Amino acid sequence: MKKIIIPALLVLLAALFTAVCVAEISFPESFLTFTDQNWLLKIYPKAWKYSLETGLSCFVIAILLVIPAWKINNVFTTKSLETLLRLGIGTFFITASIFKIQDPLAFATLVAQYQFLPKFINNFFSLVYPQFEFWFGLALIVAPFTKETAFVIFWMFVSFIIALAWALAGDLGITCGCFALEGAQSKNETWTSLIRDLVLIGPTFWLTLRPNRSLIGIWRKVS
Numbered sequence: 001m002k003k004i005i006i007p008a009l010l011v012l013l014a015a016l017f018t019a020v021c022v023a024e025i026s027f028p029e030s031f032l033t034f035t036d037q038n039w040l041l042k043i044y045p046k047a048w049k050y051s052l053e054t055g056l057s058c059f060v061i062a063i064l065l066v067i068p069a070w071k072i073n074n075v076f077t078t079k080s081l082e083t084l085l086r087l088g089i090g091t092f093f094i095t096a097s098i099f100k101i102q103d104p105l106a107f108a109t110l111v112a113q114y115q116f117l118p119k120f121i122n123n124f125f126s127l128v129y130p131q132f133e134f135w136f137g138l139a140l141i142v143a144p145f146t147k148e149t150a151f152v153i154f155w156m157f158v159s160f161i162i163a164l165a166w167a168l169a170g171d172l173g174i175t176c177g178c179f180a181l182e183g184a185q186s187k188n189e190t191w192t193s194l195i196r197d198l199v200l201i202g203p204t205f206w207l208t209l210r211p212n213r214s215l216i217g218i219w220r221k222v223s
Contacts, residue, residue: 003073010069011080015088017062022092024055025196052192059199079218082210085203086140092200093137093153100130116166132156140207144214150207157201164194 023032028051034040035051069077100107108126111117117125133156139149167190213220 004076007069007073007077008080010065010072011077011084014062014065014069015084017058017065018088021055021058021062021199022196024051024058025192025199052195056195056199082146082207082218083215085207086146086215089153089200089204089207090137090140093133093140093156097130097133097137100126101134104130114163114167116163141215144212144217146210146212147208148212150204150210154201154204154208157197157204160197161194161201164190164197168194 020032020034023030024035027033028048029036033051035047035054040047066077066081069080104126107130108123111126112119112122132152136149136152136156139145140153143149
């Protein structure tokens with residue numbers, strides 16, 4: 001029993017710290033963050049400036065929590081991580097697609113601000129790409145084709161990273177447009193979007209190495 005309970009607790013804590021990591025980096029006013037809490041700001045008035053450092057520290061802690069869990073029960077820990085990552089990354093992409101599908105014109109305007117794609121491709125891309133995000137995010141959760149789905153999502157992250165790096169190189173100061181279609185923002189927000197994607201691309205690549213199976217199949221005993 002100890003070989004299940006302790007790894008389960010460690011993996012759940014790692015998942016929580018990873019969620020806080022993403023929130024602190026990209027969503028500093030969400031319920032998962034604490035650098036924006038009034039009680040902390042009263043003690044450390046400049047704490048809000050360190051949300052990026054806090055987020056990356058949480059990610060390091062998450063990795064450190066997984067290591068002993070894997071040593072205690074590597075099979076259970078691997079299955080737990082695969083399950084949580086598929087649910088988390090899949091939900092991330094589904095949520096990110098909704099705003100773009102609802103308002104394709106605003107998303108097309110945001111994409112145009114990157115000055116990366118030719119004008120005649122921009123509108124088509126803005127219509128199609130959110131659909132890819134939605135359906136591949138959903139497939140990562142419900143479909144058994146883990147390798148193929150994660151492979152496509154991995155390259156989506158690569159495209160985000162290239163676009164954000166392009167925006168930084170051109171001093172455009174644009175967010176990735178993942179969860180809001182606000183257009184030009186501060187350059188700091190471009191950096192945080194880039195760092196978030198760099199954090200998430202590693203676990204996504206790991207999923208491309210996992211066998212093809214459904215979420216239920218992960219926990220099914222092999223005869």
